[in-house]
Amino acid sequence: MTLARMRIAALLLLALLALPAFARAGDAGREAPNLVLQGDLDGKDNQTFRMLPFDVPAGTARITVQFDYSGHDSDHTTIDLGMLGPDGFHGQDGFRGWSGGARKLFTIATTDASPGYLPGTIRPGRWQLMLGIPNIRAGSHSHYVAKIWFSGADAPAWEPAVLNPPLRSVAGWYRGDLHMHTAHSDASCPSQSGKRVPCPLFLTVEAAVRRGLDFIAITDHNTVSHAEAMRELQPYFDRLLLIPGREVTTFSGHANLWGSTAPVDFRIDGTQVKDWNALLDAVAPLHALISINHPRLPDGEICMGCGWIAKPPVDMARVQAVEVVNGEDTGTPVTGLPFWTAALAEGFRPTAVGGSDNHDATLTASKFGASMVGRPTTVVHADALSMPAILDGIRAGHVFVDVAGSGDRLLECNAQSGGRHAAMGDTLQASAGQRVDIHVHAAHVAGMHLLALLDEKPLPQGADRVLAGDDAREDYTWTGDGQRHWLRFEVRDAQGGLLLIGNPIYINPRR
Ligand SMILES: [Zn+2]
Ligand SMILES: [Zn+2]
Structure with missing residues (x-):
């Protein structure tokens, strides 16, 4: 030797x-x-x-x-x-x-x-x-x-860090699509000769680039086999963060799980996996985020297991997000908004997100049940363009949903009371009689309507204001009553159609 x-x-x-x-x-x-x-x-x-x-x-x-x-x-x-x-x-x-x-x-x-x-x-x-x-x-x-x-196996998908450096290291708003399918589940698109074939992942990634997105999560049904293709594509697509996810797909509802490639048993049948709460127990150590999808889709032979009919009801404290917009569902009876606001009313704080649920990356227009990539877009304020930063931003509720996937619309909200500040997703303490100053910034929605909602009811003071100009700033004051509230903003068009959905500032939360 x-x-x-x-x-x-x-x-x-x-x-x-x-x-x-x-x-x-x-x-x-x-x-x-x-x-x-x-x-x-x-x-x-x-x-x-x-x-x-x-x-x-x-x-x-x-x-x-x-x-x-x-x-x-x-x-x-x-x-x-x-x-x-x-x-x-x-x-x-x-x-x-x-x-x-x-x-x-x-x-x-x-x-x-x-x-x-x-x-x-x-x-x-x-x-x-x-x-x-x-x-x-x-x-x-x-x-x-x-x-x-x-x-x-339980390590989050972004570890080790040496393998997954941030794509950008600046804090800011980042736009993404959190719900999309590929050839690794049931997405299909026209082949070279026009046959419908399983739609390869690279087409989804290229579509996201064309839509100007900063991040996407691939959420094929119950599998993470797409992680291999993502591993090859990420170095080339160095301006688009690829987040491995999956749509946990059961007989009693669907939920996206982002940021883990660990095996997760989805067989909720009372035996293999007892119920949804047992499934939430199993995913809790994975450091990933779970989000209930399209909770109000009807369940039945058209879309088996699509409605959220979990029994017993899940512990919403362990659900980090709710898909309030699935593709083109706003304005329809199946929008996820009422499910989310009911959870808010119970004092839970899941983050409202959106997802296209795209099943054909070549779509260039959307209709109900077949949405193009990036419609809607979920816009996240994150410390960096990296998997942990984007998921932390969603966990914190620093999120608004751009229903049309406009590419440039912005909705920012700040409240301050007694020298403390809170942005969307944050909490603010306001005792009885304490003044709360609220400042909203809405960009690229000139002529549209800004709605201020306290506990889903119009804030008495100027609940509906028409936004002047492409860089509009609106101020509100409100007096605290020491009670629990949630305060959020929406932007709608003249016909009442939803354009932007903001997450709440939580006032005096109990949980
Ligand atoms: Zn689904
Ligand atoms: Zn889906």
């Missing part, structure tokens, strides 16, 4: 002894790898392979590797990468892919893998990172470092 190889072995042993099996979400050292393998190469290693063994702990669902080495730019040193599972190259659970010198960061998971690698079960045991060295000059030396992260 050479000195260099002894050093590698010692470092490997130290790394294995020192590191915990998993980095937990929220840990200060969340970015830190679970394992670091490093070593040295010189001219004698030219055109050889070196295997770097490492132990994968039980419960691992994703392995992520970031690799770097010296001498590439100065000496044309080149190191290729590949991965072997626990059965070696030729075994049943052996070859897991090869990326040559093409990339320094890759991931292999049960659901998805970087191009060049094979997704599938991650069996615990001794894996090997393969280094191929097509070129290192006789007198050259190269130091390499491989950082390795292990993620469990």
Whole structure:
């Protein structure tokens, strides 16, 4: 054994002894790898392979590797990468892919893998990172470092962070579609020759780009097989955040789950999964968001399980959002608004969101039951364009729904009382007799009607105001009574059609 190889072995042993099996979400050292393998190469290693063994702990669902080495730019040193599972190259659970010198960061998971690698079960045991060295000059030396992260099945879809950097790091309003189907469930569109075929994911992504969206969630029915295609597309679409989701589809209602690729048992039949509350228990540790879809669609043979008929009723405190607009359902009896406002009246605070429920990415117009991508659009105020930031923005209720998916309409609301401020989704304390000042900013809705609603009833003072200009600002004052209220704003057209739906500011909430 050479000195260099002894050093590698010692470092490997130290790394294995020192590191915990998993980095937990929220840990200060969340970015830190679970394992670091490093070593040295010189001219004698030219055109050889070196295997770097490492132990994968039980419960691992994703392995992520970031690799770097010296001498590439100065000496044309080149190191290729590949991965072997626990059965070696030729075994049943052996070859897991090869990326040559093409990339320094890759991931292999049960659901998805970087191009060049094979997704599938991650069996615990001794894996090997393969280094191929097509070129290192006789007198050259190269130091390499491989950082390795292990993620469990319950890890959120945005971990490890090294794999999912923010697309933009500025706070602002970001526009997206949270409900769409692809070939991975029941979406279809015309093929090259005009046959209806399962509609590939890239068409949905391209449609979202054409619609000017910042993020989309792919929510195929009960599956996350789309995560593999998303893994390939995300680096190319570096201005459109792709969020893996699924539409949990049961006999007693549908709900979107965003930000997790963990398996979720949807078989609510009283036996496999007892009821919706048991399902909510199962998803609670996933750090994902769950949103009840189209709650007032009728249930029956036309759309089986589509209506929300969960029995017993679900604990709404564990539901983070409600789809108040599904495609073109505003103005129809099946709009989700009454379901949402009933939850508000009970003191719950689910965020109102919208989703196109698109099933054909090539649609360029919408009608009831067949909506184009981005209609409606959910607009989220987030700290960054990243999965955790967008989902945190939705969780916080910093959201309005742009019913037509206009691309530029804006609805902002701020209230202040006693020196404290609250935006949509926030809470504000206002005791009896305390003055509350409210400021609304509505853009690109000139001539439309701004409605102020307190507990869904018109705020007495100027409940319906016509907005002057494309950058309208309206002020209201209201006097607190120490009671619980919710205050929200809508923008409607002259015929009463909904254009923008704001989430509430919660005054003196109890929960
Ligand atoms: Zn549905
Ligand atoms: Zn759907």
